[in-house]
Amino acid sequence: MMKKKEETANRPDNTAFTQQRLPAWQPMLSAGIVIPGFVLIGMAFIGIGVALFITSRNIQVLERDYTGDESNSPCNTCTHSSPDCNCVLNFTLSKLFEGPVFFYYGLSNYYQNYRRYGVSRDDSQLSGDVAYFKNPDSNCAPYRVDSKSVPIVPCGSIANSMFNDTFRLYHIVNGKEMEVPFDGKGIAWWTDYNVKFRNPSLVNGTLKAAFDGTVKPINWPKPAYELDPTDSSNNGFLNQDFLVWMRAAALPDFRKLYRRITQGDYAAGLPAGNYSLKITYNYPVLSFGGRKKIVLSNVSWMGGKNQFLGIAYLVIGSLCIVMSMVMLIVYAKFKFPDDGS
């Protein structure tokens, strides 16, 4: 053998790879596999679809538009008046709204995914890096510095345009208004709250001092360190409403989580009855043709109500079944080639 090898030094290697003879699995899509496969996929999809559909149907949703551009709308007066205008939205629940209930606000025709808007933020600032307080990222322009060239913190369009309507929900029991307690915790991503966003380290024990030499965003009524004076863990960049706002929405019609109703008598849900929602109407949307709404919803394992997924699964599942039937008929006519030959 050795001698033979020497003789043929030029001979190409006789390995499976060089000779393109690697052992290979050669699958073939044939009717015998595809038809049962389609049936299986169809069944599975229909199963999932039914589950999704039922789940989605059981989710209760209450949506109310409060833009106020129609004259009969309760917030109509607020559309032209000064900030901190109050208006009241009344609604009735005919049956128990099962808890935990999630309170969303929704905006439409609002382009949070606009490119210039989306980049107009300084993540270094928001992670508490004081160096960027003095010199915010250039992407923040025109909300980088104010007219006196004092840096804005938090800079940029997103922060500047933070949603600032506030809501209070009252349950009217026997003509008396009982405030439904809102839970403002856990509405933002855990990682945003705990890792990505950091307040600057305190100076002299106060957050305010850390913001020295900066100015609040132009549209904000109060600076970042006063967003929630009641709770220091919900203040500054760690304010949950701020965090929710800073996660830009994917589409121009979006909703964002405002509060959860998890406490007290309402932990099990909102009982049937009359409710009034007191809105502090600050946020202008009519100038760009936008709309505002509030959404009360409970969620399931699949999230909020969305019929699309269930229907899509059902349609595809039945399509698979129909296809397998068609194929079966076609093959019955032409005979299975596997047996035929």
Place this chain on the structure above:
Amino acid sequence: MLRRRLNRLFAGDEKRVDSRTIHVGHQTCPATDAFIQPKFCDNRIVSSKYTVWNFLPKNLFEQFRRIANFYFLIIFLVQVIVDTPTSPVTSGLPLFFVITVTAIKQGYEDWLRHKADNEVNKYPVIVLEEGQCTHKESEKIKVGDIVEVVEDETFPCDLILLRSSRDDDTCFVTTASLDGESNHKTHYTVPDIEKDLESLNATIECEQPQPDLYKFVGRMHIYRDGQETVVRSLGPENLLLKGATLKNTKKIQGVAVYTGMETKMALNYQGKSQKRSAVEKSINAFLIVYLCLLVSKALVCTTLKYVWQSHPGQDEPWYNQKTQKERDTIQYLKMFTDFLSFMVLFNFIIPVSMYVTVEMQKFLGSFFISWDKDFFDPEIQEGALVNTSDLNEELGQVEYVFTDKTGTLTQNNMEFRECCIDGFQYTYQECQSEVDGYSVTDGPISKLQQKAGREKEDLFLRALCLCHTVQVKEVWQRYGGWDQLDGDAYGAAEQSSFIASSPDEVALVKGAMKYGFTFLGSDCKSMKIMNRDKDIEEYELLHVLNFDPVRRRMSVIVKSKSGEMLLFCKGADLSIFPRVNQEEVDRIRMHVERNATDGYRTLCVAYKQLSVEEYERVDAGLREARLALQDREEKLMVVYNQVENGMTLIGATAVEDRLQEQAAETMEALQGAGMKVWVLTGDKMETAKSTCYACRLFQRGTELLELTVRTLEVGGRQREERLYELLLEYHRKAVQDTPPVKTVVTRSWSSTVQEYGFIVDGATLSLVLNTSRYKSLFLQICQNCTSVLCCRMAPLQKAQIVKMVKCSKGSPITLSVGDGANDVSMILEAHVGIGIKGKEGRQAVRNSDYAIPKLKHLKKLLLAHGHLYYVRIAHLVQYFFYKNLCFILPQFLYQFFCGYSQQPLYDAAYLTMYNICFTSMPILAYSLLEQHICMELLLDNATLYREIAKNAMLRWGPFLYWTMLGVFQGLLFFFGTYYLFSNPALQDTGQVFGNWTFGTIVFTVLVFTVTLKLAMDTRHWTWINHFVVWGSLVFYVFFSFFWGGVIWPFLPQQRMYFVFSSMLSSVSAWLVIVMLIVLSLLPDVLLVVLRTPRGPHPRQKKLSYSSAGGSQSPRSSASPLLMRTFSDEPNPVL
């Protein structure tokens, strides 16, 4: 640098002169005192392209000259300059990667060249200066230096041989490194010059450097004190080429005539013209479509953006105000930058990586050809050779095969079969016990069992011996020569010691030996042969009238001991017959023609006795012609033609050239694969025709349409008229009367369709090609014939034929296969040139794109390798366009929902890595390993080759299919996710997802779908495929976790932080991903399954083909008997 430029300047000056003058040893000559020594270039060989200093700029410049690279550079620059949605890194990084890899590869190659150059340039040589031997580096040699070379060294530059250590003033060289011919060639010193080179005072006048290795014309003027200047002619036999090696000679001395880049070797070292494959043309066409798509997308978006912005409140809502600078920008400039931004956003639709992948696929894929052990030939110890990897897929697209006959269809292994002396036939038989070793069998009809006279026999054999002797030892094409071991030993008994590059010659000398005349050898001027009576005869060789393909004969003039001057001539029948006395011709012509029909190569032998006066006239003529500096060849030809006249025909020889192994099977397979085989040969029609029959190119049923000088002269009318008449007649037969079914696979019992073979010869062909009217008729006839035989072709005509077919309607892909120097032109002309590593040197191999040891390997090369390569690269190209279309389409659609703000849907990392990491490896593995049909089946069923004919997988139909698939999937990805995001609260915590989650869902679906689509198309799953396909998916998941799991300090924005993980925590996201993947792949599955019921299952179909292989192949003569009766049945009914 300056010196080089100066050199160039001088070289430019020099070009104006027809010849250069060299002073041997730099001595001043009395005749040209005032002559200024001209400058020649130094002896440095520079094959490297770059130096350390100019590497970067020059290499970058060359790389950016490629359109694709330039395009990506522009995109990159736009990203740097204009405010664009994606950072310059996304396109800069891949471009940088591609450029760097290419630069490293080219740099390394150039470093190797530098090393090789240095090795040559610094090689120590001995130069004689003023009688002293000085050692120098090779690069310091100047033109005019006298250089000494010892045995087994290579010549450092082109030298004129002045002195040799051998007594007979010759030296042996081998030019293996120049043209691959390993035999020894004899070169001669300039005759009659001083032995003492120091006292030699001479100038050499020779032509300017030119690349032809076998041509050299020069003149040497020798000045001697008080004597008249002596002039010697110099020819290629005096010139030692740089790169050749001195053999069997102790040392030589020569004067440098061409140095450095002006040597013939350097002039021959030029890249061949690039051949581009048809696939590349398809790629470019698709590229243009996608470029249009890109531009129109950008235009649509820009337009819509400004339409949308014109609505009140949309242009600058309060929450998203512009900077002052933006407001101040002119509207049109804004539009333009917006357009550029959209271009940048969508530019991924044309990926950089496709070029890299295609290049890699071609480069790596070509290894499989050279690795294939089926191509290994134990005889020559070599396998296949791939000279270019650009044409792999072209091997699967061949429609016309042009093949040489000698050495390609036949073995070029000549064996002396018969001879005919004075009209009597002599067939040599090994088993014959007769003493003299020859016998007479069935002689001419009237003279059975008779022999020619002994004298005639002797004369004939002597002629054979002498004519041949000259060829082996000396000047016939300067090939051939004694093997060095036997050079002086007169090893005549050892037959194997005859070495000649033209095997006919060996066959003839061996043939003569069988009949008792043995050639013993020759020294410079005399030749010795041993006759039948074991006497040694000696002849003085006076002149050799070289063989050339135009005259197709050669002669020698010898002087016997008795003082007789004899001219022996041998050559092709047609070139001899008009030059001999006509009465002998008829007797011998019959033999020649019969031998030719048997497939033998025939030569006729004639002789002539020259009187002294006659000889002197000839001698003077020859000498004069040989000294001519210009038109030497033409002048020689005139003299040759004068001499070779009025000869007496003494006989003819027949040499058999056996068919190559499996030549017939190979040809049959090629025809079964739908290729048209044309045989182009310089040989006689009869010989070629019989070879065609033997190769089954023509069959019994084939009607032959002949268009040769013979058929033209039948009517005795004008050739032109007759030609037109014949062409019309054949055209009617072959084109008009034949139903147009040629592309359809001929069914087994449709052999009632008449098959045509077409025969044309060189003379007629030149008539045809000169008139365009005939040309188109001729072409149509040819295209309808199953095979075409062109005989009596000059090399250039071969190329003409190939070019004609190449440029005909539909521009079919042509392939030329040949083994000799005469095939080089057609090998270079055809789309694919195949060289056979045969016996006629290496010229064909050097100029070919692929070289194989044997003809039979062509079958596997085309049917298996070619087919697979084509399918692979076609799929690769389509897949690349498809995957980038469904990559970018969602990004385009997203613009409608983000205010046309060029917001990217995917994160920059995903944009960059999609083509580089996530989806590149599976397709590369596929395009290297896929065997949709296994090799054995491909080889067994030549008809499978037709399925991919005419670029079937890269036509607009399949392209449209892939594009539709891409559009469908792109729409699905985007709108599936869009509807899911109608409620962005997708987690059971009620929290909402943002835009980056949206993009990540789309991207995940995309990566999985695109990879699984490839997985579905893969028919051949080796472990590599498994590894790469599942590996890339796993890699994508891991990378996403990793990318989103860390706060990256170098990123200005942490947009992807935990996006992927939180996406996976949502059940809805999972469900939508699964749903979209399944839905995207469904149509493809359906298509695959629904396509099958029309016929049997693809594989079964192929199996059933193979079981009935004989009958399926339309040209099989070995079809089963039953089939034949079937096929004959309809006839009696009709």
